[in-house]
Amino acid sequence: MNSRPTGFQAVRENNLGVVLRAVRALAPCSRAAIAAATGLNKTTVSSLVADLISRGLVREIGESTERRVGRPGVMLALDDRTITAVGLEVNVDYLAVVAVDLVEHELLTRHIPFDARSAGPKACTRRIAQVMAEVMADPALAGRGVIGVSVAVPGLIDAPSGTVTRAPNLRWHDTPLRDRLTRLMEEAELPAAPVLVDNDANLGAVAEYRCGHLARTPDLVYITGEVGIGSGILSDGRLLRGSTGFAGEIGHIPLLDGGPECGCGRRGCLEALAGIEPILRAAVPDLVPRGPLSGEGIAHLVAVAVERAEAGDATSRDALRTAGGWLGRGAAAVVDIVNPAAVVLGGYFVPMGPWLLPTCRAALHEIAVAPGAGGCRVEASSLGLSAAARGGAVAMIDALESGRLPLPAARSDADREGARSSASR
Amino acid sequence: MNSRPTGFQAVRENNLGVVLRAVRALAPCSRAAIAAATGLNKTTVSSLVADLISRGLVREIGESTERRVGRPGVMLALDDRTITAVGLEVNVDYLAVVAVDLVEHELLTRHIPFDARSAGPKACTRRIAQVMAEVMADPALAGRGVIGVSVAVPGLIDAPSGTVTRAPNLRWHDTPLRDRLTRLMEEAELPAAPVLVDNDANLGAVAEYRCGHLARTPDLVYITGEVGIGSGILSDGRLLRGSTGFAGEIGHIPLLDGGPECGCGRRGCLEALAGIEPILRAAVPDLVPRGPLSGEGIAHLVAVAVERAEAGDATSRDALRTAGGWLGRGAAAVVDIVNPAAVVLGGYFVPMGPWLLPTCRAALHEIAVAPGAGGCRVEASSLGLSAAARGGAVAMIDALESGRLPLPAARSDADREGARSSASR
CATH class of the missing domain: 3.30.420.40 (ATPase, nucleotide binding domain)
Structure with a gap:
């Protein structure tokens, strides 16, 4: 009632999208099946499908195996070639x-x-x-x-x-x-x-929701594991953007009074405790130069930290476990506020997962107010840096x-x- | 496409709701106007309206002033009597x-x-x-x-x-x-x-959204000001419930390491710092008995604390200002995570607003990472304890x-x- 189209062209553009989504959901499918699913009449569907074919978005893929009277229907699918x-x-x-x-x-x-x-x-x-x-x-x-x-x-x-x-x-x-x-x-x-x-x-949260190993989890929080820590929050399958697009900024939640200085100018933020820079400073202190890290070499340092942790190096393991605990405290704030079914750690947190995850889960369960952290799982992403x-x-x-x-x-x-x-x- | 009705009765029940919402939005309105707005045909609308009238939900309120050919239309409105x-x-x-x-x-x-x-x-x-x-x-x-x-x-x-x-x-x-x-x-x-x-x-958030002085603010957080502190979060006009219904539990976000003991068994939670009990203990210490407060007398103690603050009593004012600062720190976590356009303080926080709000706003702006707290306003509710x-x-x-x-x-x-x-x- 509130979304009255502004004109014929808007109706048609909108209906092209409706048909495209229907083909995605139902393919391979006939024009008749699309008409039935969308409520659009068959003539309209035929015209919209012809338009989508001419734009290279839909294609015909041979004859229907559906039983029907009259001309055998041709099946449709998305055109993945254009x-x-x-x-x-x-x-x-x-x-x-x-x-x-x-x-x-x-x-x-x-x-x-x-x-x-x-x-x-x-x-x-x-x-x-x-x-x-x-x-x-x-x-x-x-x-x-x-x-x-x-x-x-x-x-x-x-x-x-x-x-x-x-x-x-x-x-x-x-x-x-x-x-x-x-x-x-x-x-x-x-x-x-x-x-x-x-x-x-x-966008990491969108990727997890669409292609990650927890895909289709409608209430999901993705936490980036980069130099900065941010989160993407999906609530009921929709990205929570907030009133000015700044939702999910968990990196600067203050967790430790008088804690280490943060890039934002304050102290004790999640990012200053569990961002990739402080993790590397603690995990491979001999390899990290004084002053802020340049972008160069971060991937290499992460690989060394993980290698050392795998080899049983106590410094590296302790650093990762401690960071996991801070991540759990940060995750607890998100869990108390948005109650997701899953928190996914991404980016460089993925290779560090074996040491981060146990302490992260433990801290989350200790601090979140809902019993069992409201059923929230904590997992490493399967998508890594992409x-x-x-x-x-x-x-x-x-x-x-x-x-x-x-x-x-x-x-x-x-x-x-x-x-x-x-x-x- | 995914919400296919399960049968005729379901369609009819659904359509009764559609017509009821249309009457709410358009009243006073004719049956023809409802048909136009909903896309239902006129015969269907007439039958549904008759049904709603017999159930006492819609009533006729005299003849139309709309210009139309033929029988003058009768106008409809919600029936507020039954x-x-x-x-x-x-x-x-x-x-x-x-x-x-x-x-x-x-x-x-x-x-x-x-x-x-x-x-x-x-x-x-x-x-x-x-x-x-x-x-x-x-x-x-x-x-x-x-x-x-x-x-x-x-x-x-x-x-x-x-x-x-x-x-x-x-x-x-x-x-x-x-x-x-x-x-x-x-x-x-x-x-x-x-x-x-x-x-x-x-439900407080729903009330603010529907009837408060910030009504129709689609991204709004309501914070209860009772013995417990909780929040209701509206994102894009929809209540954020989370995967198991526990969203908005901000009362136990840890804000102060080694802070005062909280009812939840931990220390330094928002509620232990800015719930009504700790506020009263600090604001009117001479009147608050040792041990946990009983429910009796809280309203009276709140009134005395406000009276004393109004009269310039430094103990009461300081207590309220300090609590406001903690509320701002708690609000900052919500603002970083969900980026609302407004935070509304409810319940007993309303009469305490003149002393809570300035420190709350200052702390929020200091701590939230988005510039200007992402444009978030902080206001006292106009709805109070109801x-x-x-x-x-x-x-x-x-x-x-x-x-x-x-x-x-x-x-x-x-x-x-x-x-x-x-x-x-």
Whole structure:
């Protein structure tokens, strides 16, 4: 009643999304099955399906095995040959890229060590544009249109403008990332594609919900394990964004009065106790230089800390166990407030899981007020450092289906021929 | 697509709710206007409206002023004369009752000082049944059917079974409140009415969202100011319940290592620092006995603390200001995690607001990580100690319209005559 369409075109765009979602849910399926499921009449469905086929989003896959009177129905499925959605993450010490097709299968994954902290926002954006050019030229994406590019950033994002309001660990501040990246991509003569900027933890949560080993857990919290600690919160399957898009910022919950100094200028924040920097300082103290870490070498230090813990080194093990306890205290605040069914530790916390998880669980159960922490599980992610990029790519597919991204234009016959031959290679 | 009705009756019940909501939104309105707004055809709307009129939920209010060809339309409105929804709150030191009609106007409000903590769950449930009998016999509800009774309790609730899992400040534990109250109401031969049990903070949040001075703020946190501190969280206008219904439990977030002992057995929880008991111990130390407070006298002690603060007493003022600072630290955790547009302090915090609010706001702004606390306002509630009861009553009306409570049966002509004469008194 409150969502009256504004005109014929809006109705049609909306209905294209409805049919696309129906094909995703029901494929392989006939036009009649879509009409039955959506309540749209058969003529409308036929016209919408023809439109989706011409845009390369739906395809016919041979004759129906459904029993029906009259002309045998042709079955429909999503067309996984023509488009791609790209998710990119920039973090303190790496860029990650994942490209997926319309059925959300991975076409390409890249992990690129990169000292984004030292590079600064401008050089970093140039590097992102370069990486986009490389990705778009990759044979894995040949012949595909890019429906959109998502960029995950560890910080507070003003989503409508695509501006990074504050990313303390990158040392970015009011960085107009979307506009800059769009301009650089234009200058590089890359195919035009809308750019959306979002928080890394939010997109990590989306990835966990869609593709992680706890997929479809409707109340789920994803905690990033990077230099910064953030969380993405799914409540009833929906991302909790809050009134200004800043929800999930657990990294600066104060846990220890007079504790270690934090990048935010305060003391005793979760991030100052259990972020990757303080963990490495405690776990491999001989290898960590004084002063703030540069992005370079973090992955290597994490690997050494894990290696030593595996070899039984007490310093490394104690450091990881202590950090796990702080993570449990931080998780307890989230559990008391949003009562999730699962907390997933991501990023570098994944390889550290064997030592972090037991103390994290114990502290959570001790501190959360609900009996048994309200039934909350704590697990390591199965997606590792590509979670946010993957979540971003998948979020683009969602945005397409719900009308927040434009549908691709109708394709020429040559395009379609190209897609067919590239799919049959 | 996923909400396929299970049969004709389900479709009809659902459509009755749709029409009821349409009448609420559009009244006074014609049947044609409802058909236009809902997409239901006119014959169906007429039949559904007739059904709602016979159940006493909708009434005709004279002829249309709309210009139309043919028979002048009769206008429809909600029938505010026939039903009532009752919300009841049990807290440590009082029972509160609010009854509303179908348009959510208050028919009756009661505040009953009652030492529920000392009474224990059984005696307390008996007292609630007694109060229900008194309320149902009140002339303000004469001739009305009770569609449902909501009971707000300060604790963890298993909503499906109506059991109070844990209410530490009442000292209740696995109390089957719904079943007991239903049985007692039957024994007292009260009209049968479904009983729903919910958390007091959740229902307080519903009341703020529907009737408070910040009504319709979609991202809003309500903090109860009672012996216990809990919160109800609205995200995008929907109550955040979490995976097992325990969301919003902020009272036991640890804020001070080695701080004062809390009722939960731990130290330094928000509730042990800023609950009404520690506030009174600090604000009016000469009047507070040793050992845990009984429910009796809390309201009086609050009034004295406020009186003294008004008169400039430094002990009282300092106590309230200090508590405000702790509330701000607790609110900061909620703000970092859910990023609300407003935090509303309820219950006894309302009269203490002039001293609590400035320090609460200052601490929140200092600690929350988003600039300016993500734009979050902190205000005192305008609903005071009746918020949860009022929220419960309103939630019953919601439950009726969304099919979670049965619609009342068709009324006899005598009933309708009764309603008419009672309304015209």
